[in-house]
Amino acid sequence: xxxxxxxxxxxxxxxxxxxxxxxxxxxxxxxxxxxxxxxxxxxxxxxxxxxxxxxxxxxxxxxxxxxxxxxxxxxxxxxxxxxxxxxxxxxxxxxxxxxxxxxxxxxxxxxxxxxxxxxxxxxxxxxxxxxxxxxxxxxxxxxxxxxxxxxxxxxxxxxxxxxxxxxxxxxxxxxxxxxxxxxxxxxxxxxxxxxxxxxxxxxxxxxxxxxxxxxxxxxxxxxxxxxxxxxxxxxxxxxxxxxxxxxxxxxxxxxxxxxxxxxxxxxxxxx
Amino acid sequence: xxxxxxxxxxxxxxxxxxxxxxxxxxxxxxxxxxxxxxxxxxxxxxxxxxxxxxxxxxxxxxxxxxxxxxxxxxxxxxxxxxxxxxxxxxxxxxxxxxxxxxxxxxxxxxxxxxxxxxxxxxxxxxxxxxxxxxxxxxxxxxxxxxxxxxxxxxxxxxxxxxxxxxxxxxxxxxxxxxxxxxxxxxxxxxxxxxxxxxxxxxxxxxxxxxxxxxxxxxxxxxxxxxxxxxxxxxxxxxxxxxxxxxxxxxxxxxxxxxxxxxxxxxxxxxxxxxxxxxxxxxxxxxxxxxxxxxxxxxxxxxxxxxxxxxxxxxxxxxxxxxxxxxxxxxxx
Numbered sequence: 001x002x003x004x005x006x007x008x009x010x011x012x013x014x015x016x017x018x019x020x021x022x023x024x025x026x027x028x029x030x031x032x033x034x035x036x037x038x039x040x041x042x043x044x045x046x047x048x049x050x051x052x053x054x055x056x057x058x059x060x061x062x063x064x065x066x067x068x069x070x071x072x073x074x075x076x077x078x079x080x081x082x083x084x085x086x087x088x089x090x091x092x093x094x095x096x097x098x099x100x101x102x103x104x105x106x107x108x109x110x111x112x113x114x115x116x117x118x119x120x121x122x123x124x125x126x127x128x129x130x131x132x133x134x135x136x137x138x139x140x141x142x143x144x145x146x147x148x149x150x151x152x153x154x155x156x157x158x159x160x161x162x163x164x165x166x167x168x169x170x171x172x173x174x175x176x177x178x179x180x181x182x183x184x185x186x187x188x189x190x191x192x193x194x195x196x197x198x199x200x201x202x203x204x205x206x207x208x209x210x211x212x213x214x215x216x217x218x219x220x221x222x223x224x225x226x227x228x229x230x231x232x233x234x235x236x237x238x239x240x241x242x243x244x245x246x247x248x249x250x251x252x253x254x255x256x257x258x259x260x261x262x263x264x265x266x267x268x269x270x271x
Numbered sequence: 272x273x274x275x276x277x278x279x280x281x282x283x284x285x286x287x288x289x290x291x292x293x294x295x296x297x298x299x300x301x302x303x304x305x306x307x308x309x310x311x312x313x314x315x316x317x318x319x320x321x322x323x324x325x326x327x328x329x330x331x332x333x334x335x336x337x338x339x340x341x342x343x344x345x346x347x348x349x350x351x352x353x354x355x356x357x358x359x360x361x362x363x364x365x366x367x368x369x370x371x372x373x374x375x376x377x378x379x380x381x382x383x384x385x386x387x388x389x390x391x392x393x394x395x396x397x398x399x400x401x402x403x404x405x406x407x408x409x410x411x412x413x414x415x416x417x418x419x420x421x422x423x424x425x426x427x428x429x430x431x432x433x434x435x436x437x438x439x440x441x442x443x444x445x446x447x448x449x450x451x452x453x454x455x456x457x458x459x460x461x462x463x464x465x466x467x468x469x470x471x472x473x474x475x476x477x478x479x480x481x482x483x484x485x486x487x488x489x490x491x492x493x494x495x496x497x498x499x500x501x502x503x504x505x506x507x508x509x510x511x512x513x514x515x516x517x518x519x520x521x522x523x524x525x526x527x528x529x530x531x532x533x534x535x536x537x538x539x540x541x542x543x544x545x546x547x548x549x550x551x552x553x554x555x556x557x558x559x560x561x562x563x564x565x566x567x568x569x570x571x572x573x574x575x576x577x578x579x580x581x582x583x584x585x586x587x588x589x590x591x592x593x594x595x596x597x598x599x600x601x602x603x
Contacts, residue, residue: 163355163357165353165354165355165357166357166359168322168324168344168351168353168357169351169353169357169358169359170359170370170374171323171324171343171344171345172322172323172324172344172345172349172350172351172419173345173350173370173371173374173418173419173422174345174371174374174375174422175345175370175374176343176345176374179374183370183373183374184359187361188360188361
């Protein structure tokens with residue numbers, strides 16, 4: 001009886017679930033649709049006509065390229081910083097015991113639990129007290145605070161599954177610290193790092209709140225889009241860019257999902 | 272001759288816990304040395320001190336005459352077989368076995384050949400392309416052994432390597448390990464909590480308790496002449512006698528041990544001591560009967576060969592033993 005019911009949900013529930021999903025995803029499709037509209041002043045529905053001209057227009061807009069370049073640069077650097085620091089922290093917290101270990105673990109995770117606006121204000125006042133001018137690096141710093149968390153969370157989960165004696169076995173067999181990292185630790189945490197890095201990149205790439213506080217006059221892609229919505233020039237250009245952002249962030253997250261899923265199976269079979 | 276491994280007054284304390292406390296020992300080259308004790312007795316910490324995973328809090332360790340303190344594990348001529356085997360899950364079996372040679376820069380063809388030879392030695396030829404997850408516990412144990420031996424260590428450390436195996440496999444591996452040790456001539460240092468394993472395999476045994484060595488000697492010495500109550504209790508199942516009972520049985524007024532198999536049912540032959548008691552229980556164990564005899568309030572376990580007539584429970588029995596088997600012990 002139970003299994004019969006679980007295979008087929010009642011009709012009202014199906015409708016509710018479908019409506020919920022539509023409510024979430026139709027607006028995104030409408031954003032995509034307006035990237036092809038022929039009308040540039042307002043979003044009238046249905047669009048009076050469809051065209052591909054906005055892709056060419058977007059391609060030739062230097063402000064789009066500037067924002068995109070800045071975003072990619074910031075996301076890349078923040079991800080690299082997060083990969084190095086997040087992995088090292090995860091290794092320390094999961095492989096050794098020291099005074100304040102739990103506190104460090106909590107402090108590392110905190111930035112993602114804190115509202116972005118708090119992180120943003122805190123960093124902005126810190127920068128102004130220390131007389132640090134806004135630059136790419138101030139944005140990178142802001143993003144790194146939460147990028148570290150996703151790398152750390154992925155890495156720490158994987159580290160916990162690596163038996164401590166693997167590292168000892170490697171040392172025992174004659175491998176020094178670097179060789180042990182290269183041949184034993186890295187292959188075991190590699191997919192977790194890749195997944196964490198991709199998530200970090202995606203998070204940084206569409207971050208708005210912290211960036212508004214740490215960016216000064218610079219515009220990353222999401223900030224640029226926000227400005228475009230307020231004072232539009234060629235409206236559909238924003239939609240074209242929105243499509244690009246969705247694709248650029250969605251693909252890595254999808255890849256990260258598959259990587260960690262496979263990673264579980266690999267790590268599980270070794271036990 | 273230089274000892275393979277020597278400890279001089281070595282201690283390893285973890286805060287207030289004295290895991291290893293003032294241990295002296297010297298393991299001869301080519302010896303099969305067992306460290307026997309209950310869990311938490313310090314035997315595994317001693318092994319880790321030899322491997323270099325722990326550093327002594329005090330004392331001095333030498334491996335083949337060279338100071339070992341401060342020498343990292345990867346610079347020691349010792350290899351370890353870990354309790355959980357610690358095979359690298361992301362590598363094939365042959366990659367696991369060749370790992371030690373790979374990190375030392377041995378060429379690929381040469382190290383794969385050596386790995387295959389090591390696998391053949393532990394009777395796993397042709398298993399090289401599998402992964403650790405596809406092997407049984409006993410097979411993984413052999414791979415761990417091959418992975419250590421392929422480096423030609425001067426001392427092989429084994430941390431309860433047979434603990435996870437079932438009884439039949441364990442007995443088979445005991446024989447194989449003993450054979451390997453003899454044919455390779457390498458010093459084996461073996462940690463175990465199984466006294467039968469230590470007695471049957473080792474040339475010498477160190478019995479550990481509370482971070483200290485209670486007794487160090489050949490299996491026969493340790494079994495027949497336990498130095499302390501702890502050893503008598505832990506190794507075999509001796510009758511441990513209080514000073515009063517020992518005196519009543521004709522020994523000195525000291526703690527003493529008397530092995531069940533040293534006691535015989537029946538009247539004394541010349542030079543033997545005989546006492547009478549009451550049979551409390553009897554159990555048939557196959558090769559022997561295990562009897563419990565009450566002698567004036569002291570319970571003695573007696574091991575009688577199967578086939579000998581066993582009196583009925585509650586009957587009076589006479590038991591006899593040679594006074595030499597009543598072994599006095601130190602108080603500790």
